[in-house]
Amino acid sequence: MTEELLHALTRLETWMRQYMKSWYNEAEDIQQAIRMKEEHTARVRGYARELSEHLGLTGDDVVRAEIMGLLHDVGRFRQFTVYRTFNDAQSEDHAALGLKTIAAEGLISNLPEKDRELIKFAIWNHNKKEIEAAPDKTSLMYAKILRDADKLDIYHVLEPFLHPSDGSGVSPDFVDRFVAGEQCDYTMIRTMDDRKLVRLMWVYDINYAWTMQRVLERGYVDKIVSCLPKGSAGIDEGVRKLRLYVKEKCASVDKAE
Numbered sequence: 054m055t056e057e058l059l060h061a062l063t064r065l066e067t068w069m070r071q072y073m074k075s076w077y078n079e080a081e082d083i084q085q086a087i088r089m090k091e092e093h094t095a096r097v098r099g100y101a102r103e104l105s106e107h108l109g110l111t112g113d114d115v116v117r118a119e120i121m122g123l124l125h126d127v128g129r130f131r132q133f134t135v136y137r138t139f140n141d142a143q144s145e146d147h148a149a150l151g152l153k154t155i156a157a158e159g160l161i162s163n164l165p166e167k168d169r170e171l172i173k174f175a176i177w178n179h180n181k182k183e184i185e186a187a188p189d190k191t192s193l194m195y196a197k198i199l200r201d202a203d204k205l206d207i208y209h210v211l212e213p214f215l216h217p218s219d220g221s222g223v224s225p226d227f228v229d230r231f232v233a234g235e236q237c238d239y240t241m242i243r244t245m246d247d248r249k250l251v252r253l254m255w256v257y258d259i260n261y262a263w264t265m266q267r268v269l270e271r272g273y274v275d276k277i278v279s280c281l282p283k284g285s286a287g288i289d290e291g292v293r294k295l296r297l298y299v300k301e302k303c304a305s306v307d308k309a310e
């Protein structure tokens with residue numbers, strides 16, 4: 054016997070709502086962090102649905118993406134409460150933590166094996182530097198959808214925390230990577246300005262024009278660029294390349310694969 058996906062989504066929505074509430078805390082800083090992730094979860098779920106519909110998916114294929122969005126950060130609640138940080142390097146990989154909860158609670162155990170595998174693969178890969186070798190095209194597509202939905206909202210969540218350069222500057226190897234259009238190792242972040250550059254470089258990891266158009270429209274690229282240190286030829290060159298890349302990506306045509 055397997056559950057229909059839509060029924061599973063309804064059940065998981067109720068479970069998630071109660072689970073997230075169960076982490077509410079009287080300490081204001083914890084409560085704020087929990088609420089932030091609660092709201093992030095709802096938006097990522099919505100983006101996962103919108104993006105998959107944009108790609109031409111229908112029925113169960115859209116519901117599957119929504120389930121991934123709903124569950125992708127289930128590990129965040131325990132992570133913050135136990136470690137008081139969302140930094141995986143300083144605590145635990147929150148995707149791994151989430152998958153442990155999903156298994157312990159039997160959240161997807163009633164679903165067909167194929168759905169379980171797709172959901173686990175997408176969640177495991179949502180926070181990694183890059184998607185690991187995918188067993189098939191469908192697994193890769195869902196991992197890409199979830200990563201885009203997540204990134205789009207992270208840009209929104211981080212916006213209020215963006216400030217002009219504090220003078221710490223960007224580490225030279227980060228500038229080199231930026232000019233080359235490559236991703237940086239998060240664990241190598243040394244300054245506040247490094248952190249901003251890493252966020253900006255996520256743009257190169259956006260999979261779909263749909264997502265890029267939203268990132269551009271909402272001004273996230275301009276906002277981060279305006280907060281970078283001024284007067285660095287390397288950064289200026291990197292920004293020029295990045296803007297060109299964004300423009301090309303926005304003009305590309307998305308396909309569901």
Ligand SMILES: [Fe+2]
Binds near residue numbers: 125179180203
């Ligand atoms: Fe996450």
